[in-house]
Amino acid sequence: MNTDLSKRLEEAKRRADLNYFIYLNENAPAELEAVKRAGRCGALCGLVVAVKDNIEVAGMPITNGAPYMRRMADRTAPVVRRLIAEGAVVIGKTNMHELALGATNINPHYGPTRNPHDPSRITGGSSGGSAGAVAIGVADLGVGTDTGGSVRIPAALCGVVGYKPPYGKIPTEGVLPLAQSLDHVGFITRTVKELVHILSAAGWGPAELPQMKRFRFAVLMGVAENTKHVDKAFWKAVSVLESIGGIRDEVFIDAGKYGAARAAILLSEAAANYYHYLRSAAEHMGRDVAALLSAGAALPAVAYITAKRVKEEATRFFESLFKKYDVVVTPTTAAEALAIEEAGKLDVRGRLLAYTELFNLTGHPAISVPAPASDLPVGLQIAARDEDVLLSIAKAYEEAL
Incomplete structure (x- = not known):
């Protein structure tokens, strides 16, 4: 048996109060030993992975966070199969x-996931369990999905790294859809260095990154009103970027129409995907989910078509911005982790999604890395057109910290 894996399982059970897992694979140590005995352990031998429960792993249950959808998976999603x-x-x-x-991970069926830095607060979501498992060291890698920030938001609030690759790069086969125009598979690790190694070993990234001794970056302004705690940590992070060769400009944008467009696309497509459950199981749904699906079902076709046109406009705008700047940066969220009892309101969504949703709309790669913060974690979001440039700057930033 793999002793380390056994210890990880025991730690997951010991920290069950944080509520990160819906299902634990008790056979994991034996599975790893069998692979080692067969001589089939590759570049990620022994890497411990926590998989969000909307991604299929053969022989394990899949719920999509909803017991009325629970079934046993008979296949493994290609992203997990590759790992x-x-x-x-x-x-x-x-x-x-x-x-x-x-975006909160307050689940009415399985309970809320609790922040590892303060269990009275949220992890953020919707990949909150994966972020929490990485933050406490039970997993080396969290695999999640990101439709408006669902990998980057919990990574920021839990103090780890969350990466959304470019739209379409990681296959979504075997992943239950939310909104196909916006859905991304993403990854959560403790460090950028570990992320780069995993991407390279799995064939999703280069063996070596370019060296960015000088680069231009834009700070996006006017997107959201940040808390003082977030602002303080964010501008410290900006100073670190300048210290490693970054030349800063501040760019004001009107992001309201972009957020509205992403919401219209999300709700329309989600309502189409889950209309059957809205009709047959609405009484079993959380109130927030039922309300959002109902809103999506009520949206007229003209709203969806208009939103898709705004999506194209946003992509063109950021493409033009990336011709001038290597990366753009923002806080990952406008607020730090909220108390669980305060976070169940629909109006909280904007404070968590305002910055991250921009790059689901455009499909550009974006990463959340920890900003220098005392007390509760804060995330710095970096986005780019070129994935290798993005990861290179994020890695250099991490090393400078």
Whole structure:
């Protein structure tokens, strides 16, 4: 048996109060030993992976954060299969916001996931269980989904790294859809260095990153009103970027129409995907999820078509921005982790999603890395057109910290 994996399982059970797992794979140590004996352990041998419970892993249950959808998976999603092929092992399926339609991870069926830095507060979501499992060291890698920030938001609030690759790069086969125009598979790690190694080993990234001794970056202004705690940490992070060769400009944008467009696309497509459940199981849904799906079902076709045109406009705008700047930066969220009892209101969504949703709309790669913050974690979001440039700058920033 793999002693380290056994210890990880025991730690997951010991920290069950944080509520990160819906299912734990008790066979994980034996599975890893079998792979080692067969001589099939590759570049990620022994990597412990926590998989969000809207992603299929054969032989394990999948719920999508909703017990009325629970079934046993008979296939493994290609993203997970690729990791397993290199020797990674799945330790379990993680708690999430119901149907992935939310940013708090307050799940009425499985309970809220609790922030590792303050259990009275949220992890953020909808990949909150995966972020929490990485933050406490139970998993080396969290695999999640990101439709408006669902990897980057919990990474920021839990003090770890959350990466959304470019739209379409990581296959979404075997992943339950929320909104196909916006859905991304993403990754959560403790450090950028670990993320880069995993991407390279799995064939999703280069063996070496370019060296960015000088680069231009834009700070996006006017997107949201930040808390003082977030602002303080964010501008410290900006100073670190300047210290490693970054030349800063501040660019004001009117992001309101972009947020409205992403919401219209999300709600329309989510309502289409889950209309059957809205009709047959609405009484079993959380109130927030039922309300959002109902709103999506009521949206006229003209709102959806107009939103898709705004999506194209936003993509063109950021493409033009990336011709001038190597990266753009923002806080990942406008607020730090909220208390669980305060976070269940629909109006909280804007404070968590305002910055991250921009790059689901455009499809550009974006990463959340920890900003220098005392007390509760704060995330710095970096986005780019070129994935290798993005990861290079994020890695250099991490090393400077």
